[in-house]
Amino acid sequence: MSMRLLIVPAFVAILAGCGGKSDQHGAVATADPHAHDGAASMPTVPVFGRVELSAIARENLGISFAKAEYRVVQGVLRLPGRFGAAPGARRIYQAPLEGRVEVLVKPYQQVKPGEVLFRIMSPRWHQLRLNLAEGCSDGCAVGCGTSALAAQRLAAGDEQAAATARALATWKERLTTLERLDREVGGKAAERSEAAVRIADLSLQSVDAVARVARLRRDAIGPDGTPETGMAAVRFRQMLAEASAITGFSPAELLVLDDKLRPRWSTIEAPEVRATAPGVVEGEVAGANAWIETHAPVLTVTDPTSVRLHAAGLQADLPRLKDGLPARIVAYDPADRSSIPATVVLGPVADAIDRSVEVIAHPTAGSGLPAWVRPGVTALLEIAVRGSAEEELAIPLAATVPDGLVSVFFRRDPKTPDAVQRVEADLGVSDGRWVVVNSGLKEGDEVVLGGVHPLKLSVQAPVAGAAKPDPHASCGGH
Numbered sequence: 161m162s163m164r165l166l167i168v169p170a171f172v173a174i175l176a177g178c179g180g181k182s183d184q185h186g187a188v189a190t191a192d193p194h195a196h197d198g199a200a201s202m203p204t205v206p207v208f209g210r211v212e213l214s215a216i217a218r219e220n221l222g223i224s225f226a227k228a229e230y231r232v233v234q235g236v237l238r239l240p241g242r243f244g245a246a247p248g249a250r251r252i253y254q255a256p257l258e259g260r261v262e263v264l265v266k267p268y269q270q271v272k273p274g275e276v277l278f279r280i281m282s283p284r285w286h287q288l289r290l291n292l293a294e295g296c297s298d299g300c301a302v303g304c305g306t307s308a309l310a311a312q313r314l315a316a317g318d319e320q321a322a323a324t325a326r327a328l329a330t331w332k333e334r335l336t337t338l339e340r341l342d343r344e345v346g347g348k349a350a351e352r353s354e355a356a357v358r359i360a361d362l363s364l365q366s367v368d369a370v371a372r373v374a375r376l377r378r379d380a381i382g383p384d385g386t387p388e389t390g391m392a393a394v395r396f397r398q399m400l401a402e403a404s405a406i407t408g409f410s411p412a413e414l415l416v417l418d419d420k421l422r423p424r425w426s427t428i429e430a431p432e433v434r435a436t437a438p439g440v441v442e443g444e445v446a447g448a449n450a451w452i453e454t455h456a457p458v459l460t461v462t463d464p465t466s467v468r469l470h471a472a473g474l475q476a477d478l479p480r481l482k483d484g485l486p487a488r489i490v491a492y493d494p495a496d497r498s499s500i501p502a503t504v505v506l507g508p509v510a511d512a513i514d515r516s517v518e519v520i521a522h523p524t525a526g527s528g529l530p531a532w533v534r535p536g537v538t539a540l541l542e543i544a545v546r547g548s549a550e551e552e553l554a555i556p557l558a559a560t561v562p563d564g565l566v567s568v569f570f571r572r573d574p575k576t577p578d579a580v581q582r583v584e585a586d587l588g589v590s591d592g593r594w595v596v597v598n599s600g601l602k603e604g605d606e607v608v609l610g611g612v613h614p615l616k617l618s619v620q621a622p623v624a625g626a627a628k629p630d631p632h633a634s635c636g637g638h
Contacts, residue, residue, distance in 0.1 A: 196347075209582025209619050224610035225572055226559055228601045230551040236591050237480065238545045241471030243487075245535045246522075249466035253433055256406040257282035258454045263429075267443045271435045271461060278446070278458055279432045290425035292425055295396045321369035326583060328362040331355055337602060400425070407431045439463040465529050469502065469521040471541040475510055478517060480545040482506070485523055487543040490593075491532060498530040504543055519543075540593075554594040559607045560585050561616045570615050580608055582619050 213223060255261060259282030265271060270282050276385035290313070335355040339503050400411045408598040439461040446458045451466045469489050473481060481504070489500040500523050507518030523529065533539075566584050573579040588596030601607070608615060 181428065192305070193579075204330060210579060211615060212579045212581075213579060213619065218611075221611045221614050223608060223615075225606040226556050226609040228555050228597060228603055228605045228607065229555055230603060231554050231594060232544045233554050233591050233594050234552075234589055235545055237473070237477060237545050238591065239471040239473050239541045239543065240538065241469045241519070241521070241541050242538045243467045243533060243535050244470050245462065245501065246466045246468045248437075249439075249461075249463045249535075250460060251379065251437060251439065252457050252460050253277055253435075254455045254457050255452045256431060256433070257284045258452065258512075259283065259285070260449055260451050261279070261446050261458055262449065263445050263459065265441050265459070266446075267441055267445055269441045270438070271441060272438055273435055275435045276432045277435055277441075277461075279430045280452075281430045285406065285428075285431055288406075289426060289428075292399050292403065295392065295399065309396050317369065317373040321366065321373050324362060324366045324369045328366050331359045331362060335359060344557050347558070360388075401535065408434055417517075422456060433458070435460070435461060462535075464534050467523070467529075467533060467535055469523075469539060469541055471519040471521065472514070472516045473519045475515045475517055476523055477545075480508075481519070481543070483544055487541055489521055490540050490542060491530070492538060492540060496530075498533070499542075500524075500529060501527050502541070504541075552588065552596045553601060553603060554596050555601070555607050556609055557590055557593055557595045559609045559612060560587065560595060561612050563616055568616065570608040570612060571601065572608070574605065580615065582615075 200510045213221070217223075257280055259280045261277045261278055261280050264276050265278070271277065315550075335352065338348045338352045338355055342352060397411070400414060403409075403414055404411050407425070407428060408431075409424065412424060412494050416424050418424070418427060440463075442460040442462055444460070446452060446456075452458065483502040483505050487502045487504050491498065502521040502523050505520045505522065507520065510517040519541065555569065560569045562568075567587060568582055569585050570580040571583050573581060586600055588597040588598050590596070
């Protein structure tokens with residue numbers, strides 16, 4: 161590393177010798193097309209502080225650039241924090257029924273909404289299908305509930321009750337006749353006893369038939385007199401709702417017929433559980449063909465982009481903080497210029513021991529998240545507190561470097577992107593990460609951020625009376 165530091169200034173100095181030409185104030189000299197040919201052959205003094213860097217040189221020296229931008233530098237409160245999963249980012253998928261589970265995804269696999277995660281083979285599901293079939297008829301298959309079957313059962317019950325009543329009336333008449341014959345001619349005691357037994361039995365059957373008709377009428381017709389509110393239809397809808405919760409299909413979707421006129425619920429052999437949101441499958445999943453109980457966790461899917469930042473602020477800053485303040489989340493690395501707009505929410509309870517208060521930053525909806533954002537990653541929260549100054553033109557503080565008694569930065573030539581120019585910095589206030597530039601830059605100008613120290617070491621102030629190097633001497637005449 162020490163050898164590299166010795167070689168880099170010499171290497172960059174050579175590149176500077178091959179650079180463009182300018183006047184003593186740093187402006188690039190432009191060739192006059194009307195100048196005399198003899199004047200064009202005169203050597204030109206190279207511009208002090210100007211360095212031309214090819215793409216290979218920038219890569220070898222780790223050169224990176226940052227743009228000057230308008231931002232609030234004064235009155236910015238910067239707090240350390242870490243990302244955590246937002247509520248709802250972590251979804252635990254459980255078995256809706258007991259049975260043997262078949263997991264169809266792998267750990268750390270990305271899944272999309274609607275993708276099948278696992279299916280379960282359960283005897284309870286087959287029993288539910290049987291109950292649905294018993295409570296359904298040809299009419300209910302097309303979505304009319306169980307009114308048709310209930311009406312048929314009610315009609316059969318009415319007919320049975322009427323037949324029992326007629327039989328009871330007939331036997332009562334026969335008993336009356338036998339009693340009269342027994343008084344007139346005698347010898348009818350045995351027949352009278354048999355008739356009395358039959359009447360008692362039919363009386364019980366009639367009572368049961370009437371009660372059954374009442375139940376069937378309640379099933380077929382609801383309190384408002386419509387079949388849709390009957391108990392049979394209510395029970396069928398409850399079973400359909402249970403099947404919907406297990407399969408994930410809506411009740412209307414479960415009643416859709418296939419080409420063989422079968423409702424969807426009757427064609428599902430093993431319920432499938434699908435992802436309800438995008439995310440990544442965590443490492444722990446249920447074993448293959450494992451038998452699990454109802455509501456047992458099978459796997460967990462986490463959305464790494466659904467995050468929020470938990471930062472710690474000082475209680476002394478509470479007078480300047482409030483809910484809803486605009487903020488930005490930035491990386492610790494100054495070279496990473498990505499940032500995330502966010503909104504601040506203060507924690508309801510402060511820490512009396514640390515004399516701190518939790519500050520939660522929610523990324524603004526629709527803002528893209530950089531690749532480094534993950535739960536557990538640390539970052540900085542920049543809050544523009546009340547009373548902050550207006551936006552000022554600023555560059556990253558890391559783009560400036562002390563050079564003797566002054567601070568300098570290197571501005572990229574907008575017309576020649578492969579050239580940079582040393583500029584003595586006219587700096588203003590700084591918040592420790594950004595610094596205001598009073599002059600020498602305009603919005604959108606690029607400055608060297610990474611590799612600024614090797615550039616500073618390569619550029620030496622000219623010595624009075626020293627011979628000026630020929631810019632074509634080290635370039636082979638090119």
